[in-house]
Amino acid sequence: METKKLIVTDLDGTALQNWETLDPNTKEALIAAKEAGHIVVIATGRPARASLHFYKELGLDTPIINFNGAYIHHPEDETFEDIVAQIPTEVVLTLFDSELKDYIVNAFCEYKDHLYVLHQGDTIRDWFHIETCTSVKYGPFKETLDEHPNGFLLEAKEGYPEKVMNFLRENYGDIVTCRKWDGDNVNIIEVFKSNTNKATAIEKLAKYFNIEQKDIIAFGDGDNDIEMLTYAGVGVAMDNAIDKLKAVANTTTKSNKESGVAHYIHEYILTPKK
Numbered sequence: 365m366e367t368k369k370l371i372v373t374d375l376d377g378t379a380l381q382n383w384e385t386l387d388p389n390t391k392e393a394l395i396a397a398k399e400a401g402h403i404v405v406i407a408t409g410r411p412a413r414a415s416l417h418f419y420k421e422l423g424l425d426t427p428i429i430n431f432n433g434a435y436i437h438h439p440e441d442e443t444f445e446d447i448v449a450q451i452p453t454e455v456v457l458t459l460f461d462s463e464l465k466d467y468i469v470n471a472f473c474e475y476k477d478h479l480y481v482l483h484q485g486d487t488i489r490d491w492f493h494i495e496t497c498t499s500v501k502y503g504p505f506k507e508t509l510d511e512h513p514n515g516f517l518l519e520a521k522e523g524y525p526e527k528v529m530n531f532l533r534e535n536y537g538d539i540v541t542c543r544k545w546d547g548d549n550v551n552i553i554e555v556f557k558s559n560t561n562k563a564t565a566i567e568k569l570a571k572y573f574n575i576e577q578k579d580i581i582a583f584g585d586g587d588n589d590i591e592m593l594t595y596a597g598v599g600v601a602m603d604n605a606i607d608k609l610k611a612v613a614n615t616t617t618k619s620n621k622e623s624g625v626a627h628y629i630h631e632y633i634l635t636p637k638k
Contacts, residue, residue: 369633370575371397372429372566372592375408375415377585377620378602383491386418389623394422397629403573405429407562409554409588412437413477413496427572432588433565434514434556435476447568449557450475450512455539457506462535467528469519469551475511515556525551543587546606554588563591581633583617583625584609600628 373379373394381387398404404422407429408415416439419428427438431449438444456473460482473480477498484502494500501508520528525544532542532555541560545552562582570580582589582596585605593599594612601613602624610616618624 367579368575369397369402370405370566370570370573370580371402371629371633372405372407372562372580372582372596373625374562374584374586374589374592375406375410375418377604378583378589379406379418379620379625381621386421387620387623387626389626390620391422393623393626393629393634397633398423400634402633403575405566405569407433407565407582407592410491411435411474411477411493412439414491414493427569429562429565429569431474431514432554432556432560433562434560436565436568447565448476448514449560450514451516451540451555451557453505453509453512455536456509456513456516459532459536460505462531464518464528464531467521467524467531469521471505471516471518473505473509473513473516475513478511480505480508480513515554515560518553518555520551520553522551525553528553546586561591562589563595566592567595583628585620600625 379386379390394404403426404424405426406415406419409432410430412430415430419439425440427436427444429436434449436447471482479492479497479500481502518528529542532540539558540555541558542553542555544550566580578597580596581598582592583600584593585602587606590609590612593609599613601610601616603616603619617628
């Protein structure tokens with residue numbers, strides 16, 4: 365085999381065809397890469413409960429990166445020490461007692477598979493996978509939040525996302541980092557502890573596996589993949605990726621609906637160089 369690679373893939377918009385389905389060609393290619401001796405890792409903004417079924421479908425035996433790097437754990441190795449980034453609860457309580465509450469519709473704190481919802485109602489989306497949560501608590505965070513969360517999501521009022529992010533950066537920029545979602549969810553803002561991103565997570569795993577930076581290949585499509593693709597030896601943007609990601613990527617592959625990850629793996633990793 366040629367040099368062992370650390371292959372890191374995002375899920376939504378990258379390895380998945382849609383919200384619920386792993387692209388079959390990408391699945392086959394990732395399994396083939398693993399069988400060829402390469403290391404395959406999932407790096408996603410999703411919580412563990414919404415990504416472990418894909419991990420199992422791929423037959424992985426590596427750590428998984430959840431919450432964009434705020435939670436790194438190993439589902440198959442109890443000796444692996446979890447790497448967890450958390451926002452102090454006192455910061456969260458202070459934040460939600462500020463003028464921020466005037467700009468948001470709802471908020472959702474998460475710690476591993478525990479979910480804390482500010483307002484119970486119609487704004488709770490299916491991407492929280494409520495039915496698989498270890499626990500769900502509703503109400504003011506000062507009454508419910510019993511763990512330092514890995515991060516939280518804010519649903520801003522229409523037209524207020526930029527105001528919310530500016531408020532966070534100006535008042536809590538040394539404690540948290542935030543970014544806005546794309547597409548149909550432009551009012552959703554994710555918030556994590558400062559310096560939490562997929563790049564810092566894969567750097568830790570590269571040391572764990574003794575893989576050099578130049579031998580890291582990362583696939584992504586969104587804003588939360590920018591640091592990861594910038595850090596990787598080869599950052600591969602999907603054809604459906606946002607322009608900001610394509611600008612920092614080393615190369616672009618086909619879209620997720622055209623099995624772009626599979627195309628790249630077969631073309632550049634599994635095909636012997638002549």
